Amino acid sequence: MHFLEQQQTSQYYIDLEEHYGANNYHPLDVVIHEAAGCWVTDVDGKQYLDCLSAYSCVNQGHAHPKIREALIEQAGRVTLTSRAFRNDQFGPYLETLCKLTGYQRVLPMNTGAEAVETAIKMVRKWGYKVKGIPAERAEIIICAGNFQGRTTTIIGFSSEDQYRDGFGPFTPGFISVPYGDAAALEKAITPNTAAFMLEPIQGEGGIIVPPAGYLKRVADICKRNNVLLVVDEIQTGLGRTGKLLAQEYDDVRGDVILLGKALSGGYYPVSAVLSSNEIMGVFNPGDHGSTFGGNPLGAAVARVALNVLVEERMVENAAEMGEYFQEQLAEINSPYVNEVRGRGLLIGVDLKPEAGGARRFCEALRDQGVLCKETHGHIIRFAPPLIITKEEIDWALERVRPVLMGQF
Numbered sequence: 242m243h244f245l246e247q248q249q250t251s252q253y254y255i256d257l258e259e260h261y262g263a264n265n266y267h268p269l270d271v272v273i274h275e276a277a278g279c280w281v282t283d284v285d286g287k288q289y290l291d292c293l294s295a296y297s298c299v300n301q302g303h304a305h306p307k308i309r310e311a312l313i314e315q316a317g318r319v320t321l322t323s324r325a326f327r328n329d330q331f332g333p334y335l336e337t338l339c340k341l342t343g344y345q346r347v348l349p350m351n352t353g354a355e356a357v358e359t360a361i362k363m364v365r366k367w368g369y370k371v372k373g374i375p376a377e378r379a380e381i382i383i384c385a386g387n388f389q390g391r392t393t394t395i396i397g398f399s400s401e402d403q404y405r406d407g408f409g410p411f412t413p414g415f416i417s418v419p420y421g422d423a424a425a426l427e428k429a430i431t432p433n434t435a436a437f438m439l440e441p442i443q444g445e446g447g448i449i450v451p452p453a454g455y456l457k458r459v460a461d462i463c464k465r466n467n468v469l470l471v472v473d474e475i476q477t478g479l480g481r482t483g484k485l486l487a488q489e490y491d492d493v494r495g496d497v498i499l500l501g502k503a504l505s506g507g508y509y510p511v512s513a514v515l516s517s518n519e520i521m522g523v524f525n526p527g528d529h530g531s532t533f534g535g536n537p538l539g540a541a542v543a544r545v546a547l548n549v550l551v552e553e554r555m556v557e558n559a560a561e562m563g564e565y566f567q568e569q570l571a572e573i574n575s576p577y578v579n580e581v582r583g584r585g586l587l588i589g590v591d592l593k594p595e596a597g598g599a600r601r602f603c604e605a606l607r608d609q610g611v612l613c614k615e616t617h618g619h620i621i622r623f624a625p626p627l628i629i630t631k632e633e634i635d636w637a638l639e640r641v642r643p644v645l646m647g648q649f
């Protein structure tokens with residue numbers, strides 16, 4: 242195959258990607274060349290308002306100048322030491338993260354899926370060494386509709402057929418209960434249950450917000466039964482829902498929480514497992530690790546990414562702007578919209594079957610300069626950077642209103 246090197250055209254880059262890349266994604270055809278704040282620019286120079294934030298990774302906005310400065314400065318000094326040695330960025334980053342969240346200890350990884358895998362290993366080991374579960378019997382309860390990553394173990398407890406199809410055999414030891422149903426959790430607990438793991442709002446599952454008080458009830462059930470509560474805040478955390486952690490809405494503190502995505506403001510893969518001295522104490526040198534986890538580049542970037550969230554009041558802005566955006570979306574009286582739901586700036590617009598799927602709405606929004614991505618075929622997610630202003634939301638709404646009314 243021969244590619245015409247008309248390097249400035251979108252089609253050139255799309256053709257290259259389609260020819261050489263694995264076919265495991267179905268992106269919208271917009272080829273982004275640069276970005277700043279809430280805005281991205283494609284190779285043709287057209288600007289778009291980013292209402293996806295790379296699945297909530299760029300909560301701090303694209304190319305945040307302070308995070309970029311930290312990255313460039315650290316990149317010029319030392320980027321990787323491995324944990325065979327220590328580095329002067331790792332400790333200060335751990336301290337920042339612990340002081341901000343109130344957790345005692347951090348285990349650093351890179352991607353969200355690695356944080357989930359780390360939590361699975363940790364709660365299993367806690368189950369055997371502390372709770373006294375007989376060898377090889379530990380159970381972890383998870384929720385139907387979860388999305389927690391793409392490793393073979395994690396997809397093994399997914400309820401999405403496509404995520405599993407052709408990838409078995411899977412890791413045993415996971416029990417599924419319906420999301421939002423505390424009684425079902427209580428019934429599923431056995432003496433061998435090490436942990437219950439859930440997302441405070443199911444993100445990829447379709448912005449599913451559980452009934453009020455659900456998290457509080459499951460936290461109580463876990464406590465009564467000596468079961469660890471693992472809260473996956475990889476998407477909901479770091480201000481996305483209008484609180485630093487979504488679990489705060491129910492006044493809950495998971496025994497273990499997982500962070501990723503926005504932890505590095507989109508600059509670098511950084512994830513973390515946070516817990517107590519006691520639970521994290523099950524790990525001894527050699528039990529677990531990651532070559533890149535805790536590297537000085539990621540640590541420097543993540544520390545600043547956390548600082549700007551707080552200093553620039555992004556969490557408060559997400560609460561305010563989220564409420565406004567959601568309210569305005571709900572007021573659009575479209576025959577195609579079933580429901581608008583979410584919290585803070587994690588918003589889902591659930592379309593009726595007669596809408597003919599969310600994809601064509603996302604394509605129409607792209608044509609109008611608003612970037613969104615469908616999830617589960619019939620839900621449009623609105624999750625802009627947390628720095629978005631009311632003016633920018635109004636700009637988006639002017640374009641979203643006619644599209645949701647089917648005028649395209």
Ligand SMILES: *Cc1c(COP(=O)(O)O)cnc(C)c1O
Nearest residue numbers: 352353354388389390444475476
């Ligand atoms: C995105 C996501 C993950 C997986 O993160 P990766 O970095 O893609 O591995 C895990 N849990 C939740 C809730 C997520 O949204």
